[in-house]
Each structure stands twice: as C-alpha cells, then as structure tokens.
Amino acid sequence: MLSYLLLSGISTGAIYALVALGIVLVYKATGTINFAHGDQLMIAGFLAWTLHVGLGLPYLVAMAGAVAGGFVLGALAERIGFRAVLRGNLVNVVLATLGLAFVLKGVARLTWGGISDYLAFPPLVPPDPIIIGDIILLPQQLVVTAGALAVMGAFALFFRFTTMGKAMQATADNPKAARLVGIRVENIHMLAFAVGSAVAGAGAALMAPVTLLYPDIGFMLFIKGFAAAVLGGLTSLPGALLGGLAIGVVEALAGGYIDSSAIEVSAFVAIMATLILRPRGLLGGPPPRRA
Amino acid sequence: MSARPETLLTRLMPRPIWVGLVAAALLAVLAPQANSYLLFVANQLCIYVILAVGLNLLVGYTGQLAFAHAALFGIGAYGTALLKVHFGLPFIVTLPAGALLATVVGLAISLPALRLTGLYLTLATLAFAQFTLWVFLHWEGVTFGAGGFRVPRPDWLLPGLSPDVGSFALALLLAIVMTLAAASLVRSNTGRAMIAVRDGEVAAEALGIDLLRTKATAFGLSAFYAGTAGGLQALMLGYVAPESFDLFHMALMKAMIVVGGMGSIVGSVIGAGAVLFLLEGLRAFKGAQEIAFGLLLMGAVIFFPRGVAGWLQALPGWAERYLRTAPPPAPEPDAVPEEAKP
Amino acid sequence: MPPAPRVAPPVNPHSAPAETEPMRRLSLLVSVAAAMLAAATLPARAQGAPGVTADSIRIGSFGPLTGPGYLYGRLVMNGVEAVFDRVNAQGGIHGRRLVLTREDDRCEPAAAIAATRKLIHQDQVFAIIGGGCSNAALAARGEIEQASVPTVIFAAVADGLTTPRAPTIVSTALTSGLEGVAQVAYAQQQGARRIAVVSMRDAWGRSRYTPLMEELKRRGITPVADEEVSPDANDATAQVLRLRQANADAVILLLYPKPGAVFLRDAAKFGYRPLVIGQSGIADPAAFEEQVGVPGATARFVTISQVRFTPESPEMAGWREAIQAKYPSDRLSVFNMFGIGSAQVLVEALRQAGPNPTREALMQALNGVTNLGTDTYGGPITCTPTDGRCNRTVVWIQKEPGGPIRIVGTTAVE
CATH class of the missing domain: 3.40.50.2300 (Response regulator)
Known part of the structure; x- marks a missing residue:
C-alpha cells in the first residue's frame, strides 16, 4: 500500500512541480508571482489540443506549438501589462496578473468551452499500465515525471552555461548592479515571463492526457504550483521540484492513511505548518531584490 | 497637526466625510423606495464598503499582503447564521458574536504572520482560506456542508420595517459608523504605527513600535470588519453556502482596494462601489463578464496604480497623507542568495 | 501603545487650487441617486401581464x-x-x-x-x-x-x-433524488451485494449524496465504503485501494466526468473492475471513454442520461x-x-x-x-399541482469499449 501511495504521490507531485518550475523562474528574475501562470498553461494546453486533435498534426508539432504559444503569450503579457507595474508594489503586480487570469479564462470559455465538458487529449505513449513486479505505473504519468526532471535539468544548464542565463541570474541577484554592467533589465523580465510561460506550455502538452483540458484547470494548478514553489523556497529550482513532490506525496498519504476527504486539505495544512516552522520554505533563502 | 482656528470645522468634518454622509443620506432615503433589486444592490454596497475598508486597514495601511479576508467574511457569516439556527439566539446577539469569532481567528493567524513577509504571508493566508472552505464543506454536523442552509429572516430587526429594508438600514448604519471609525483610527497613534510597519519594519521597530502588537491589531481589526460584513451578508441573503467565500471573492475584495486606492479610506468606499457597479453593470456583457472584469482590473492597475484616491489627491480637502504611492523600499541588503544557483 | 511615532510630516491638505472640483463628484452621486429613483418609480405596466407586449x-x-x-x-x-x-x-x-x-x-x-x-x-x-x-x-x-x-x-x-x-x-x-432511487435499484437488480459510494462533496455532489444515502438507508443497505474525490483531482489511488480492500462489487459514482475518469483510470491500473454506476453528470459515454483513456476501463460502466439521444x-x-x-x-x-x-x-x-x-x-x-x-x-x-418534478424518466446508457452507445434500459421512477 505504501509503495502504491508513494508512487501515485510522486506522479501527481510531478504535475505540481512542472507548474512550480515556471513560477520560480519568473520569481527569480522579477521578484514577483505571476497569478496568471496556470491560465497561461491552460491556454497553451488548448492550443496543443487544437493543433493535435483539431487539425491532426503530430504530437511533437503540437507540443512545439504550445511552447511557442506560451512564449508569445508570456512576452506579450509582460510587454503590454506587467512592465508598467513591475516597479510598483507587490499587490498591484498580483492584481494585474490576476486580471490577466480572468481574461484568459473568459477567452478559453468562449473559444473552447462549448465543445465538451472536459477535452480528452490522446496520450503519446501506449496507455496500458506497466507492471514491474509489485509496481504498477501508467506510462503517461512516467512521461510527466520525466518531463519535470528534464525541464529542471535544462534550466540548470541554461543558468550555468548561457550568457542569457547568467544575465538573468545577475538581474535576480542585484538589478541595479545588473543595469550598471549593461544588462537590459526590462528585456530580462520579458524573457523570464516568456520562458516561464513557455515552460507552462511544455507542461500543458505533457500533462493534458492525465489532467484533461477545461477552462478552469489553470487556477487549481496554479495554487498547487505556487504552494510547491513556496514550499521549496521560491528561488530554488530543485526546491520547486521537491516542493511539488512533497505536496503530491502528502496528499496521497493523507488519502491512504487518514481519509479521502483529507486529501484536498492536507496540502494546505502542510504548507501552514511548514511556513510556521520555516518561514522561507524548505530550501529558501533571502528574497531577490526587486528593480 | 497644526489646527488653525478656521480649520477646526474642516478638521472635525473634512470634505470627504461630509460628501460621504450626504451620499449615505441620499442612499438611505432613496433605496427603500426603489425596487427590490436596487435595494439589494444598495445593501450589498454597504457590505462591500465595510469589507473594503477593513481590508485596506490590513493591506493598504499595514502592508500585509494577506489572502484570508474572504474566509474571515465567511466565518462571520457562518458564525452569525449558525448561532441563530442552532441555538435560536436573536441576531442582536449573533451578529456581534459572529464578528468576534472572526476577530479571534484573525488574531490567531496574525501570530505566525509576524514571521512571514510578502509572498510567504500570501501563501500562508491562502492556505488558511482553503482550509476554512474545507471546514465549511466537511464539518457537516455544524455547517450543513456544501448544500448551505437557510437563515430565518428577522422581521423584528427594526420594528415597522420589512426585513429587506431593515437589514439594509442596519448595514448602512454600520457602514457609516465603521468607515468613520477607520478614518479616525488611521490618524491615531495606532494608525501611524500601522503605516510605519508598512513603510519599513526595521525602521518601525527602531522607532519603538511593537511589530507583533501592531500587526495583530491590524489583523484583528480587519477581521472584525470582515466578520461584521459576513453577518450582514447572511442577514441579507437569508442563505449561507460555502461558494460565497472562495478565492473569487478574495480577488473581488482586492480589486476594490486597488481600484479605490491602497491606504485610503475614501478610496476603499469608492472602490467598493466601483467593483459592485462593475459586477452589476457588466451583466450587460452576457458571458464575457470575466474578460471585461479582468481587463478593467489590469487597466486600473496599469494606468491608475494609485487608484481613484490618486485622482482625488488634487482636490482641496481631499489630500491624504498615507496614500501608498511610491514603490516599497528595497528589502534590506542581505547577502547574495546562494541558493539561486541550481 | 508605545510612544506615538511620527512617521509622515504633517502636510497642509489645503494647498491645492480649484475649489469647484469636489462638486463634480457630488453631482455624479446625485445623478446616480436620481437614476435609482427614476428606476424605482418606473410605472409598472398596469394593464396586461408583465413582460408581455403586443408583439x-x-x-x-x-x-x-x-x-x-x-x-x-x-x-x-x-x-x-x-x-x-x-x-x-x-x-x-x-x-x-x-x-x-x-x-x-x-x-x-x-x-x-x-x-x-x-x-x-x-x-x-x-x-x-x-x-x-x-x-x-x-x-x-x-x-x-x-x-x-x-x-x-x-x-x-x-x-x-x-x-x-x-x-x-x-x-x-x-432531480437528484429520483436518480439516486434509480441508481440503488439498478445496483440491486444487477445482483450487487457490496455497494460503495464515491462522491464529490461540493454543492453539486452533496445534492446527490444526501438523497442517495437516504435511499440506501431506506432499503437497509450500508455502503461498504464511502469515499470522496475532489472535482479537480488528478489521482484517486487511495480511494481505489480502499474500495478494493472493502471488496465492493458495485460503485455508485457521484462525480463529474474529470474526477470520474481519474477514478476509473486508477481502478483499471490495479485491474479492479467493479460495476460502476454513474449519473447524468456523466451523460456522454463516448466522450467519457476518451477521457478515461485506458482501453477497456469503461467496460463495466453504466450511466444515466436525461436525454434519449447522444449529440451525434x-x-x-x-x-x-x-x-x-x-x-x-x-x-x-x-x-x-x-x-x-x-x-x-x-x-x-x-x-x-x-x-x-x-x-x-x-x-x-x-x-x-x-x-x-x-x-x-x-x-x-x-x-401536476402536487408534484413539480416533471421529468421522471431515467435512461440507462452504456458503451462497450470500441462499440456504439447502447440504451440498456429506461426506468420511470415513481
């Protein structure tokens, strides 16, 4: 029983981690949280659905489309909306991104909401369960977990080895100094929102067969992703992964050993407890300076 | 405050206050004669004003980005209505009891909040709000679960008035009193301490301000306002169900104070009115309300980051000293975060 | 309170010019109020019924x-x-x-x-x-x-x-009560001995759960398991394991299609295939089969439709x-x-x-x-003047994996 629960917790947690990675990315560069992150993910997911199911294009093309769509959506949102408020106070940024979340939900409802209640997304791997001894796995859940690890790995390399990654890091550490050495902080911010949203796009294409697609999927995922990000300390990519997995596992164990009605609330109780004991999350340090 | 003799009257009754009182008087006279839809909207307006003023005390004046206001609103509503339903107590008892219950809970969440700042506080209070909703849904023996429950309408509330008009009159009265109280509070020592905490905790502490006590006061007061509003909402609707207190409503309340102006009592009142006007006015959009609401929210923040109160600043007698306008001071120059490297 | 800190220097608020400006807002308030009054005194159409005009x-x-x-x-x-x-x-x-x-x-x-x-x-x-x-x-x-x-x-x-x-x-x-009666009757008719309930506890789920539990009680049935799945759940392993442990042979599923699909998917993962009885919230078995996404997982799933055709x-x-x-x-x-x-x-x-x-x-x-x-x-x-529940026909539908949707029965609930 324990092994089943742990395994299912990890596969749900991987979904949360995929969401959290994008949130952390934006936070690292801008010092704010994008409350529309989940809804950008949702839009990218519907985009992938339209390309793959609607137009019959191959899965990888649809995924690339979701990533590109997410990238453009994030860049546009930063350029049109958030740039003006990023230097203001935190509440205004939160409200601006929340406003965008409502807009995206409304657009999705009008565009895709009349097709069916929950859109199914065909899995890219054979759907039959894999049984290895005592362990039972659904292949698509493995794909999601692998995807989360791959995204994290890619960003670790990006921050370590590319100029752009180093510039982002520098901006996050000290925007004033970054400006002094010639980094264009606005561009870095735009890039962060765009890349964060592109990660959401990749995540959407990976998880859609497991989560299905509907206009309200975004906010629920955002809350869990935000929780995972904060639990991991907000600035740490491995922290986001860890936070996501921790929430998934806590939920599964609560469901297995307490009661199925405790699943939803267990994550929130765990967060409150963690923050009381460790006010900056599990792997968190001091906050980045804001420009 | 240097009070010149000729400004004594304006000090006691500054312009925003008498304009507000005139508006309230008009509302008091007109709303009971209007049809029951408009009366309902007027009643909702009073409740939103109380909510927005209370939230602004915490977020706009004390700078605590908490997300538990909708939950506290719900605790007030459930407390008021459940005491009535389970014990048959009169509303004159249950309404203050509900508000006090919310206050106690608000004080309790302020304890861990002392250690949490910014987004960490946001998430902790968000988690608390979700936890509260879960309790509303699952403590079925007490809260009647997801199906909600009916609350008997008081016909004795104010003799001679219909229940609708009676609850409106009470809501209006409380809205006026609580708004005036908040306006006077923010000019007091407590209010100044709250603003000092907002503008820099370290500096505030250096000035001898008790951080815990100030934050707890703000949380408690704000919760008291939310709880009172919740009780009034239960009275007005005659029906209480969990979905009235979810994160959508939290977003609505945040929108009120941002549109109106953070750190402004006048702004809170106008913001509450503006959001309600949008909610009811946007009905004309038939299905695109979400988009219109989202665009308005973004537009307000981007183009008018100081809210309506920012405009009013220019008017004589309307200037407010504590309006939050400038970006917050940069966090203390700590060591470079080493965990930033993956 | 500690000694009063002076935070902001006092500012004289009476420095800005333009004395007539506040009147603008006042007049706005007055006009809003006037509009309210006008709306209030709008003459209700005296003759004829409200909402009915000549055309x-x-x-x-x-x-x-x-x-x-x-x-x-x-x-x-x-x-x-x-x-x-x-x-x-x-x-x-x-x-x-x-x-x-x-x-x-x-x-x-x-x-x-x-x-x-x-x-x-x-x-x-x-x-x-x-x-x-x-x-x-x-x-x-x-x-x-x-x-x-x-x-x-x-x-x-x-x-x-x-x-x-x-x-x-x-x-x-x-109404949910009628569906609950039909669900229990169907389970018994199929020879179910150990009935379990899996539900959402939101307003929708609760409006079905309460009458269903009453009906089970009325028939003297105690559910062998009573589990919850949240509307946005992405995993139901814990619930499936408990149901399997309780050895339920019929599951009454009070879920939306998304959590319902998650439940059946995880049940299939463990090879657990009880009779699963849905309700009209999952009314399109073809779409549901795609949502579940695991071949054969819906083989023993039957559900209620309020309508006698599918959209296709x-x-x-x-x-x-x-x-x-x-x-x-x-x-x-x-x-x-x-x-x-x-x-x-x-x-x-x-x-x-x-x-x-x-x-x-x-x-x-x-x-x-x-x-x-x-x-x-x-x-x-x-x-009828005594009963406002005008629709009492439960249509049972099922879809063999890969096959067409079939109507397996129609019950008129008394």
Whole structure:
C-alpha cells in the first residue's frame, strides 16, 4: 500500500512541480508571482489540443506549438501589462496578473468551452499500465515525471552555461548592479515571463492526457504550483521540484492513511505548518531584490 | 497637526466625510423606495464598503499582503447564521458574536504572520482560506456542508420595517459608523504605527513600535470588519453556502482596494462601489463578464496604480497623507542568495 | 501603545487650487441617486401581464454564464435560445416573439438572488426558465416564490427546488433524488451485494449524496465504503485501494466526468473492475471513454442520461445544425439538449396559456402538462399541482469499449 501511495504521490507531485518550475523562474528574475501562470498553461494546453486533435498534426508539432504559444503569450503579457507595474508594489503586480487570469479564462470559455465538458487529449505513449513486479505505473504519468526532471535539468544548464542565463541570474541577484554592467533589465523580465510561460506550455502538452483540458484547470494548478514553489523556497529550482513532490506525496498519504476527504486539505495544512516552522520554505533563502 | 482656528470645522468634518454622509443620506432615503433589486444592490454596497475598508486597514495601511479576508467574511457569516439556527439566539446577539469569532481567528493567524513577509504571508493566508472552505464543506454536523442552509429572516430587526429594508438600514448604519471609525483610527497613534510597519519594519521597530502588537491589531481589526460584513451578508441573503467565500471573492475584495486606492479610506468606499457597479453593470456583457472584469482590473492597475484616491489627491480637502504611492523600499541588503544557483 | 511615532510630516491638505472640483463628484452621486429613483418609480405596466407586449413575450433566465459551472448555464441557455429562434421563425406564440433575457449567477447564492430580482423587478420578465446550480437556485427559490413568477428549472437537480412544492416552480431536470432511487435499484437488480459510494462533496455532489444515502438507508443497505474525490483531482489511488480492500462489487459514482475518469483510470491500473454506476453528470459515454483513456476501463460502466439521444445521433441533426449555425465554435452537447427539452415544455405551456397570457394561466398550463413529448428528454413530461418534478424518466446508457452507445434500459421512477 505504501509503495502504491508513494508512487501515485510522486506522479501527481510531478504535475505540481512542472507548474512550480515556471513560477520560480519568473520569481527569480522579477521578484514577483505571476497569478496568471496556470491560465497561461491552460491556454497553451488548448492550443496543443487544437493543433493535435483539431487539425491532426503530430504530437511533437503540437507540443512545439504550445511552447511557442506560451512564449508569445508570456512576452506579450509582460510587454503590454506587467512592465508598467513591475516597479510598483507587490499587490498591484498580483492584481494585474490576476486580471490577466480572468481574461484568459473568459477567452478559453468562449473559444473552447462549448465543445465538451472536459477535452480528452490522446496520450503519446501506449496507455496500458506497466507492471514491474509489485509496481504498477501508467506510462503517461512516467512521461510527466520525466518531463519535470528534464525541464529542471535544462534550466540548470541554461543558468550555468548561457550568457542569457547568467544575465538573468545577475538581474535576480542585484538589478541595479545588473543595469550598471549593461544588462537590459526590462528585456530580462520579458524573457523570464516568456520562458516561464513557455515552460507552462511544455507542461500543458505533457500533462493534458492525465489532467484533461477545461477552462478552469489553470487556477487549481496554479495554487498547487505556487504552494510547491513556496514550499521549496521560491528561488530554488530543485526546491520547486521537491516542493511539488512533497505536496503530491502528502496528499496521497493523507488519502491512504487518514481519509479521502483529507486529501484536498492536507496540502494546505502542510504548507501552514511548514511556513510556521520555516518561514522561507524548505530550501529558501533571502528574497531577490526587486528593480 | 497644526489646527488653525478656521480649520477646526474642516478638521472635525473634512470634505470627504461630509460628501460621504450626504451620499449615505441620499442612499438611505432613496433605496427603500426603489425596487427590490436596487435595494439589494444598495445593501450589498454597504457590505462591500465595510469589507473594503477593513481590508485596506490590513493591506493598504499595514502592508500585509494577506489572502484570508474572504474566509474571515465567511466565518462571520457562518458564525452569525449558525448561532441563530442552532441555538435560536436573536441576531442582536449573533451578529456581534459572529464578528468576534472572526476577530479571534484573525488574531490567531496574525501570530505566525509576524514571521512571514510578502509572498510567504500570501501563501500562508491562502492556505488558511482553503482550509476554512474545507471546514465549511466537511464539518457537516455544524455547517450543513456544501448544500448551505437557510437563515430565518428577522422581521423584528427594526420594528415597522420589512426585513429587506431593515437589514439594509442596519448595514448602512454600520457602514457609516465603521468607515468613520477607520478614518479616525488611521490618524491615531495606532494608525501611524500601522503605516510605519508598512513603510519599513526595521525602521518601525527602531522607532519603538511593537511589530507583533501592531500587526495583530491590524489583523484583528480587519477581521472584525470582515466578520461584521459576513453577518450582514447572511442577514441579507437569508442563505449561507460555502461558494460565497472562495478565492473569487478574495480577488473581488482586492480589486476594490486597488481600484479605490491602497491606504485610503475614501478610496476603499469608492472602490467598493466601483467593483459592485462593475459586477452589476457588466451583466450587460452576457458571458464575457470575466474578460471585461479582468481587463478593467489590469487597466486600473496599469494606468491608475494609485487608484481613484490618486485622482482625488488634487482636490482641496481631499489630500491624504498615507496614500501608498511610491514603490516599497528595497528589502534590506542581505547577502547574495546562494541558493539561486541550481 | 508605545510612544506615538511620527512617521509622515504633517502636510497642509489645503494647498491645492480649484475649489469647484469636489462638486463634480457630488453631482455624479446625485445623478446616480436620481437614476435609482427614476428606476424605482418606473410605472409598472398596469394593464396586461408583465413582460408581455403586443408583439413579444420576455422570458428571463438565470444560471452560470461564467465560472466553472458555465456548462450548466450558458450552454443550456443556448439550447433554450435555439428553441425560441425556431418558434419565432414560425411566427411566435399567438403572434408574439419570444425574447430571452439572460442573467449570470456564477453559481453563487448572492448573485442568483441579484439576478432573479433583476429579472423580476427590473427587466419585468413574464416567466423564468433557468437554474443551473443547486445552491444558487435554492437561494433564488425564495425570490421566485415571493413574486409568484412561473418558473421552469432546466438543469439544477436539487430536490429542494421542487420539494416541498413551490406553487410556481416546476423542474424538467431529473432531480437528484429520483436518480439516486434509480441508481440503488439498478445496483440491486444487477445482483450487487457490496455497494460503495464515491462522491464529490461540493454543492453539486452533496445534492446527490444526501438523497442517495437516504435511499440506501431506506432499503437497509450500508455502503461498504464511502469515499470522496475532489472535482479537480488528478489521482484517486487511495480511494481505489480502499474500495478494493472493502471488496465492493458495485460503485455508485457521484462525480463529474474529470474526477470520474481519474477514478476509473486508477481502478483499471490495479485491474479492479467493479460495476460502476454513474449519473447524468456523466451523460456522454463516448466522450467519457476518451477521457478515461485506458482501453477497456469503461467496460463495466453504466450511466444515466436525461436525454434519449447522444449529440451525434441522426435524430439530433436539426438541432446540431441550429446550434452550430448560431454558436460557430460550439458543438451540440447534452447541456444544449437539456435546454431544448426544457424550452419545448415552456413553449407548449405558453401556447396553452392563450392569446392573452397571464402568469396564472401560464402556471395552470404548466401544472397541467401531461405526457408531453419533447425532442430530447428520455420520456414524456408530466407536471401536476402536487408534484413539480416533471421529468421522471431515467435512461440507462452504456458503451462497450470500441462499440456504439447502447440504451440498456429506461426506468420511470415513481
């Protein structure tokens, strides 16, 4: 029983981690949280659905489309909306991104909401369960977990080895100094929102067969992703992964050993407890300076 | 405050206050004669004003980005209505009891909040709000679960008035009193301490301000306002169900104070009115309300980051000293975060 | 308090010029108030029924247009509108066009009260067809009763809307109590010995869970397991393991399609295949099979439909085209079909109310609807003055994996 629960917790947690990675990315560069992150993910997911199911294009093309769509959506949102408020106070940024979340939900409802209640997304791997001894796995859940690890790995390399990654890091550490050495902080911010949203796009294409697609999927995922990000300390990519997995596992164990009605609330109780004991999350340090 | 003799009257009754009182008087006279839809909207307006003023005390004046206001609103509503339903107590008892219950809970969440700042506080209070909703849904023996429950309408509330008009009159009265109280509070020592905490905790502490006590006061007061509003909402609707207190409503309340102006009592009142006007006015959009609401929210923040109160600043007698306008001071120059490297 | 800190230096607020400016805001307030007064004193149409003019009848609708519940509001209203369009194209009702006024309730009690009050007092509608979410509609019930407006509930399923009987409210939606009775009867008929319940505990789930538990108790059945799955759940391993441990041979599934699909997927993962009995929230087994996504997982799944066709049936061709023509990005869905059936009942009653309709005459006609066939509902619709639950036909449907959807039985619940 324990092994089943742990395994299912990890596969749900991987979904949360995929969401959290994008949130952390934006936070690292801008010092704010994008409350529309989940809804950008949702839009990218519907985009992938339209390309793959609607137009019959191959899965990888649809995924690339979701990533590109997410990238453009994030860049546009930063350029049109958030740039003006990023230097203001935190509440205004939160409200601006929340406003965008409502807009995206409304657009999705009008565009895709009349097709069916929950859109199914065909899995890219054979759907039959894999049984290895005592362990039972659904292949698509493995794909999601692998995807989360791959995204994290890619960003670790990006921050370590590319100029752009180093510039982002520098901006996050000290925007004033970054400006002094010639980094264009606005561009870095735009890039962060765009890349964060592109990660959401990749995540959407990976998880859609497991989560299905509907206009309200975004906010629920955002809350869990935000929780995972904060639990991991907000600035740490491995922290986001860890936070996501921790929430998934806590939920599964609560469901297995307490009661199925405790699943939803267990994550929130765990967060409150963690923050009381460790006010900056599990792997968190001091906050980045804001420009 | 240097009070010149000729400004004594304006000090006691500054312009925003008498304009507000005139508006309230008009509302008091007109709303009971209007049809029951408009009366309902007027009643909702009073409740939103109380909510927005209370939230602004915490977020706009004390700078605590908490997300538990909708939950506290719900605790007030459930407390008021459940005491009535389970014990048959009169509303004159249950309404203050509900508000006090919310206050106690608000004080309790302020304890861990002392250690949490910014987004960490946001998430902790968000988690608390979700936890509260879960309790509303699952403590079925007490809260009647997801199906909600009916609350008997008081016909004795104010003799001679219909229940609708009676609850409106009470809501209006409380809205006026609580708004005036908040306006006077923010000019007091407590209010100044709250603003000092907002503008820099370290500096505030250096000035001898008790951080815990100030934050707890703000949380408690704000919760008291939310709880009172919740009780009034239960009275007005005659029906209480969990979905009235979810994160959508939290977003609505945040929108009120941002549109109106953070750190402004006048702004809170106008913001509450503006959001309600949008909610009811946007009905004309038939299905695109979400988009219109989202665009308005973004537009307000981007183009008018100081809210309506920012405009009013220019008017004589309307200037407010504590309006939050400038970006917050940069966090203390700590060591470079080493965990930033993956 | 510690000694009063001086934070901001005192500023003289009386430095700005332009003395007349505040009057602008005051005058705005006055004009708003005046508008309210004007609206309040609008003369209610003295002669004739409210909402009825020489060439039109205004019908109001409330339900979720936005928010997660929009399926039960906007899409159902689209179906109603399709029927109204067809009636209007054929000359209307006794020469009057039907006009639908929609109001959003976001699935919330407060918004539903505002919406119904607006429809009744501001828009002055003649009758109402609406109600998508149980709690919102329950809150609106008081307003409707107070104003005695004839109302047809089109999607909300809570029994409390019609029981105890509100004199002016009838429901063409299959109520949750009736479905619960049918679910238990079906399980017993299939020889189930160990029945388990898996439910959502939101307002929708609770409106089904409570009457179902009462019915089980009435029949002396104790469920072997009683588990919850949240509407947004992505995993149901814990629940499946418990059900398997309890050795349940039939599962009554009170879930939306998404958590329902997650549950069946995880059940299939463990090779656990009990008889699973759905309800009309999962009304399209073909779509559900795709949502579950694991081949064969739905082999022992049977569910209830309120309607006797699927959106793809040839019988629905006319309505399919009508919906697609009017709402190009939509496809005909079962939600549209609820609206179509419901509107047809209202239209028939309006016809019978005669060329000079009054609310009383319409109500009498609604209460007298007997064995009325519609294009979508599973069976004939019958309302009586003592029972407002007009739709009592449960259609059992099933889809063999890879095969077509079959109607496996029809039960008229007494």
